[in-house]
Amino acid sequence: xxxxxxxxxxxxxxxxxxxxxxxxxxxxxxxxxxxxxxxxxxxxxxxxxxxxxxxxxxxxxxxxxxxxxxxxxxxxxxxxxxxxxxxxxxxxxxxxxxxxxxxxxxxxxxxxxxxxxxxxxxxxxxxxxxxxxxxxxxxxxxxxxxxxxxxxxxxxxxxxxxxxxxxxxxxxxxxxxxxxxxxxxxxxxxxxxxxxxxxxxxxxxxxxxxxxxxxxxxxxxxxxxxxxxxxxxxxxxxxxxxxxxxxxxxxxxxxxxxxxxxxxxxxxxxxxxxxxxxxxxxxxxxxxxxxxxxxxxxxxxxxxxxxxxxxxxxxxxxxxxxxxxxxxxxxxxxxxxxxxxxxxxxxxxxxxxxxxxxxxxxxxxxxxxxxxxxxxxxxxxxxxxxxxxxxxxxxxxxxxxxxxxxxxxxxxxxxxxxxxxxxxxxxxxxxxxxxxxxxxxxxxxxxxxxxxxxxxxxxxxxxxxxxxxxxxxxxxxxxxxxxxxxxxxxxxxxxxxxxxx
Ligand code: SF4
Ligand code: SF4
Numbered sequence: 001x002x003x004x005x006x007x008x009x010x011x012x013x014x015x016x017x018x019x020x021x022x023x024x025x026x027x028x029x030x031x032x033x034x035x036x037x038x039x040x041x042x043x044x045x046x047x048x049x050x051x052x053x054x055x056x057x058x059x060x061x062x063x064x065x066x067x068x069x070x071x072x073x074x075x076x077x078x079x080x081x082x083x084x085x086x087x088x089x090x091x092x093x094x095x096x097x098x099x100x101x102x103x104x105x106x107x108x109x110x111x112x113x114x115x116x117x118x119x120x121x122x123x124x125x126x127x128x129x130x131x132x133x134x135x136x137x138x139x140x141x142x143x144x145x146x147x148x149x150x151x152x153x154x155x156x157x158x159x160x161x162x163x164x165x166x167x168x169x170x171x172x173x174x175x176x177x178x179x180x181x182x183x184x185x186x187x188x189x190x191x192x193x194x195x196x197x198x199x200x201x202x203x204x205x206x207x208x209x210x211x212x213x214x215x216x217x218x219x220x221x222x223x224x225x226x227x228x229x230x231x232x233x234x235x236x237x238x239x240x241x242x243x244x245x246x247x248x249x250x251x252x253x254x255x256x257x258x259x260x261x262x263x264x265x266x267x268x269x270x271x272x273x274x275x276x277x278x279x280x281x282x283x284x285x286x287x288x289x290x291x292x293x294x295x296x297x298x299x300x301x302x303x304x305x306x307x308x309x310x311x312x313x314x315x316x317x318x319x320x321x322x323x324x325x326x327x328x329x330x331x332x333x334x335x336x337x338x339x340x341x342x343x344x345x346x347x348x349x350x351x352x353x354x355x356x357x358x359x360x361x362x363x364x365x366x367x368x369x370x371x372x373x374x375x376x377x378x379x380x381x382x383x384x385x386x387x388x389x390x391x392x393x394x395x396x397x398x399x400x401x402x403x404x405x406x407x408x409x410x411x412x413x414x415x416x417x418x419x420x421x422x423x424x425x426x427x428x429x430x431x432x433x434x435x436x437x438x439x440x441x442x443x444x445x446x447x448x449x450x451x452x453x454x455x456x457x458x459x460x461x462x463x464x465x466x467x468x469x470x471x472x473x474x475x476x477x478x479x480x481x482x483x484x485x486x487x488x489x490x491x492x493x494x495x496x497x498x499x500x501x
Contacts, residue, residue: 003064003083004138004153005177005205006164007184007193008057012171012209015040015055022166023059027139030129032110035059035136036163041224056224057172058494059136059163060085060106061196061204067353068098068107073306074295076133083177083205084138091295092132094288096232097305099133100352103197103492104204105225107135109232109288131288138174139163154183177205188500196224198497200353212499225494227420230355236286238485240279241367242374242478244312245345247275248338249375251319253397255335262390268379269323273316276341280312304351308344311337342371349484357424357488362412366484369405373441373477376401380470384463391466395452398445398473406442409480424488433483441476445469 020036029035041054062085069077069085076091077098099107111131139161146152146159153159154175164172175184184207187193193207251272257264284290297313299306315337322330346364353359376398383390413429415421427433448469451457457465 001081001178003177003205004062004143005083005175005184005207006138006161007173007175007187007207007209009171009173009187009191009209010054010056011211012169013038013055013057013167014169014171015053016168019057019163019167019172022162023136026162027137028129030110030134033108033129033134035106035108035134037105039225056208057163058104058106058196059206060102060138061104061202061206062138063104063202063204065202067101067103067202070302071097071101071305071351073097073299073303073309074292075298076295080140084140086137086140087133087135089129089132089134091292091298092289093292093295094131094133095283095296095305096133096286096288097303097348097352099232100230100355100358100489100491103200103202103354104494105228105354105491107133109133111288133288192499192501194497194499196494196496197492199495208496210496210499212501222496223419223493224496227418227423227490227493230489230491233485233489234286235482235486236282238482240283241345241349241481241485242279243282244276244279244308245342245367245371245481246374246378246474246478247272247277247279248315248341249371249373250275250378251315251338252335252342253372253375253379253394255331256397257390257393258331260393262393263387264390265387266323267382267386269319271382272338273319276312276338277316280309304344304347308341308348311341311344315341342368345371354491355424355489356417356421356492357490358484360412360415360417360421362408362415363484366405366408366412367481369401369408370477370480372401373398373405374474374481377445377470377472377474377477380466380473384466384470388459388462388466391462392453395449395466395469398469399449399453402442402445402449402473402476405477405480406438409437409442418492420490420492424490427487428483433487436476436479437483439476440472441480444472445476448472 015038017038020038023036036059039056041056043050043052062083066085069079074091074093076088079085094109096109143153143159146156151159157165160174164174173184175182179185188207191209192211194210195204195207250268254264254268284293296306296309300310315334318330318334318337322334346367349358349367350364376394380394380398383394413425448465452465
């Protein structure tokens with residue numbers, strides 16, 4: 001079976017960027033996007049005392065274990081039998097999940113409002129690609145058309161990708177990685193080559209001809225491109241994690257109180273789904289193509305974002321039905337859907353493989369714990385105003401969840417990782433951040449909630465303490481999620497793998 005791939009000769013590339021210009025022109029790449037980058041690398045910074053520069057052309061690596069594909073909630077991203085990873089434009093909703101999963105910085109989403117107006121591309125051919133994710137497809141239509149004419153991709157120009165044809169230095173070569181006699185297989189056998197991010201196990205289809213002494217790495221990985229802040233998930237995404245998580249946890253805590261036989265007003269059965277719905281609405285507004293959002297339900301087999309959506313669309317009507325027709329079976333099903341929603345949210349963040357400050361198992365549990373914390377805080381605030389009998393129970397739930405969240409947070413901040421993890425968590429370790437996440441989110445609630453449990457407070461003081469305790473819990477937990485999503489999201493840098501000679 002054919003597997004299309006590339007060999008790029010770093011000894012030949014002169015950094016002229018002609019390949020990028022040709023790619024954008026021939027593929028009608030939307031304004032503001034770029035399917036290729038040619039990145040200058042200073043040799044001394046790479047450990048080579050020799051002055052000078054290397055140029056690293058990059059594009060989608062057409063990974064055989066592609067993180068972008070496994071997270072895509074709509075199944076827009078898929079892999080052809082010949083190994084080319086492609087996008088069904090009409091299914092993509094521009095959610096950006098693939099962008100924070102791709103460890104090669106290969107994907108872009110452009111929006112009309114983010115590029116300067118009236119570019120020729122916008123006005124002519126690329127407007128249907130605005131708001132969705134786009135990336136290199138190895139010029140697949142050209143390759144297929146060439147094959148249909150009996151031509152050989154990589155040998156015949158009419159069947160080869162545009163970057164290969166336009167490279168002025170003959171640095172880019174295309175062919176079949178699985179054919180030992182192909183042009184690129186022979187290059188790999190004859191020359192020293194390396195692949196990027198080898199340690200991630202994505203099996204990229206692009207190899208680079210590179211002398212080991214160029215970087216002084218001699219078998220060790222070297223960072224070629226530094227980490228950069230992710231720019232696809234903004235406040236609406238954080239809003240969804242905060243509101244949705246709080247809503248699902250409010251519902252579960254209400255069920256727990258019901259199960260204990262504590263007289264609890266029924267409002268939580270509506271408030272939970274309403275908060276989840278508002279969170280999803282915020283997220284939908286951030287998607288590049290919100291009116292196609294129904295496609296998010298297609299990818300449930302592999303994508304946690306799709307599973308989150310499924311959990312939400314099951315949870316909301318089930319909770320509403322249970323409010324109208326109270327029944328233990330309905331309550332159980334709605335509770336299970338709420339739990340699935342919370343766990344899916346944790347997995348969404350954890351499975352973002354390009355963001356190393358998120359791609360830690362402990363982050364999954366921090367997200368779940370923080371939802372219970374904010375749920376308890378929200379419930380406490382409401383209980384202080386409407387139903388003080390449940391305050392001690394909520395104080396216990398708040399204390400337990402705050403302790404779990406605080407413990408996990410400290411474990412997370414003491415952990416180690418690559419440069420992107422260090423950059424992301426450095427922000428979270430700053431005093432101002434700790435004042436919110438630990439001071440407001442742990443210390444203040446510990447004092448106030450313990451006071452509620454140990455001191456026999458008069459009703460007015462009990463209500464005031466619950467308001468302040470609940471408010472601190474809610475703000476601390478919301479601040480933690482917001483900072484994790486908005487501040488710590490650095491995309492990992494690109495590393496050269498060991499050179500194979
Ligand atoms: S390089 Fe990125 S976009 Fe391309 S297949 Fe790999 S993970 Fe997906
Ligand atoms: S639907 Fe989302 S994850 Fe899938 S290709 Fe589009 S932006 Fe990427």
